[in-house]
Amino acid sequence: MSTTTQDQDDLAYNVFAKACPSRDTLEHVTGRWGGLTLGALHEGSLRFNELRRRVDGVSEKMLSQTLHALERDGLVHREAQPTNPPRVDYELTPLGHQVAERLLALIHCVEGAMDDVLVARARYDETRGAL
Amino acid sequence: MSTTTQDQDDLAYNVFAKACPSRDTLEHVTGRWGGLTLGALHEGSLRFNELRRRVDGVSEKMLSQTLHALERDGLVHREAQPTNPPRVDYELTPLGHQVAERLLALIHCVEGAMDDVLVARARYDETRGAL
């Protein structure tokens, strides 16, 4: 496994490969709601509906689905208390924090670059938008 | 703009808000093909079809679309030479490199954690998969 590989990567897992499971996880993490969910949980554990309010625009279904995916991947821990009314807290696992930190770095990078992005968009639209 | 904000962020742009343009850019970056495209271009400029081979599974249409979005956001520079046959090179802008670096950090973090993720999945499926 050393002579025929592309120079992409030497790791055992390679997102660039279509069939690599890491691509799935990356999509859970970077997906529409995954990233925001991890970001919200990075500051501390939250209950289901708290999370729902925090992540502006997410539906019950999507949040539930996202949470399951992240829990399955071992990034989020679900703590259910058999009380009445039920109370369920979600929090990041250590692994989840690792990932969330990188993700937040990316998010802040993008947020910080938005002024430039907006300028670039305006220029692009001006040049090509007309045609 | 200091007393009424949620404690989410003090920045001008906030991905957590549904209507913030940064969410769009983040989605271009983390989207299904955006991330892989940025990752591929981070190592150097590539032509359209080189990119297509590099990003396993992307269709002509999706790559084209992705490239346009990234170019519009000012993350990718498109260099077309009016030769015959045509030759077009794509490369990251300085801003694109900034973003790509954070993204790669995330990708490598996820790739490196895949063993743990797979274990977590197995446990999850074992516990709940049966029901």
Place this chain on the structure above:
DNA sequence: CAGCATCCAGCTTGATACTG
């Protein structure tokens, strides 16, 4: 409160064919 099941509209995507 926490969540699942279902239905359905609409957006995303991939195949295919065509252009410069």
Place this chain on the structure above:
DNA sequence: CAGTATCAAGCTGGATGCTG
């Protein structure tokens, strides 16, 4: 080579209604 145009299919995601 480097794309664009078009169309059908499939997945995504929201609304609703119900359970424990």
